[in-house]
Amino acid sequence: MRVNWDYIKLTLLSITVIGLYGFADHRSKNKKVSDVSIKFLGDNNLYLTETSVNKLLIQNYGALKNRTKEQLALNTIEEVILSNEMVKNAQVYLTINGELISKIVQRKPxxxxxxxxxxxxxxxxxxxxxxxxxxxxxxxxxxxxxxxxxxxxxxxxxxxxxxxxxxxxxxxxxxxxxxxxxxxxxxxxxxxxxxxxxxxxxxxxxxxxxxxxxxxxxxxxxxxxxxxxxxxxxxxxxx
CATH class of the missing domain: 3.40.50.11690 (Cell division protein FtsQ/DivIB)
Known part of the structure; x- marks a missing residue:
């Protein structure tokens, strides 16, 4: 019986890739937030402070630092920030280094x-x-x-x-x-x-x-x- 080594190699490669992907995904989900950064965009940044945004997040979402990615709901965090009447737009994302960044545009009177x-x-x-x-x-x-x-x-x-x-x-x-x-x-x-x-x-x-x-x-x-x-x-x- 002739062994199809190409098929075996392909199967082993697929299993290895899937295993590595699963390991990376598991590691990514369990990676903790290392830092929280609030960035105000544009030149109209006088009506809301970084401290007030952090306080808003803690009151409505809880502490963010040291949470795992799996425990975060970025859309919900954005909604919390947008609930402040001084905010025009907000974007929240997590970097590969574990930094949670919130980019905020304030309203302009x-x-x-x-x-x-x-x-x-x-x-x-x-x-x-x-x-x-x-x-x-x-x-x-x-x-x-x-x-x-x-x-x-x-x-x-x-x-x-x-x-x-x-x-x-x-x-x-x-x-x-x-x-x-x-x-x-x-x-x-x-x-x-x-x-x-x-x-x-x-x-x-x-x-x-x-x-x-x-x-x-x-x-x-x-x-x-x-x-x-x-x-x-x-x-x-x-x-």
Whole structure:
């Protein structure tokens, strides 16, 4: 009887590979977390600290260091981090060295609502709680706060943040009523009656033309209100 050595070699090789894989898998599952690292991504990292994230994880998941990989549920850890209202996005993974890394993107406030309730409006239009760690330098939103007026304030803030001059100089949005919004500037005594959020590009284009001329004439301090409510017009009220 002729022995098929190639078949035997292949079988032995397969058994060896399976054994090594099983050993490596067992070793991997039982490898313990050597360290826990919290990394904040981007430049908006003022509202949540590494200490507060670690405390959140311990309270909701327990201590992570020295746990085995088999005892970890990375998706659950991500959900715990995402439950914090300052977090926009989170990614958790374990390195081959046993380091558990959490990469976190914090939410970005673009306006601060000062009403019966106080909170930030973030860059996605959502409500974001104030932080005990940092107060954002963003325009203050006051007046008649409603769901619709906040949507409009978000639209106005998005436009303002796209323009370098407006972003640096607009410090407040006052809501007189839905569809009637007033802007306050950092260095000027006048207020700008914006009206509604329609035709913002045209309104601000007219305002910038007025501002450039009034700055040149050194007459900005003479005005109390600048109205952009009327089609293609800038109507000013003097002191």
């Amino acid at each position: 673009i306006g601060r609502v000062e009403g019966i309730s106080k909170f930030y409006l973030d860059d996605l239009g959502g409500r974001m709680p104030l932080s005990k760690h940092h107060s954002a330098r963003v325009p203050i939103i006051t007046g008649k706060i409603t769901g619709k007026s906040l949507e409009d304030a978000y639209t106005i803030l998005n436009y303002i943040n796209e323009d370098d001059f407006l972003r640096k100089n607009v410090i407040g949005i006052h809501i007189e009523e839905e569809g009637k919004y007033q802007l306050k500037f950092r260095l000027e005594n006048f207020v700008v009656n914006l009206g509604g959020v329609e035709n913002l590009n045209e309104k601000f284009k007219n305002f910038m033309a007025f501002y450039a001329k009034a700055s040149k004439d050194k007459s900005l301090e003479k005005y109390t209100t600048v109205s952009l409510e009327f089609n293609n017009q800038v109507v000013c009220t003097k002191i």
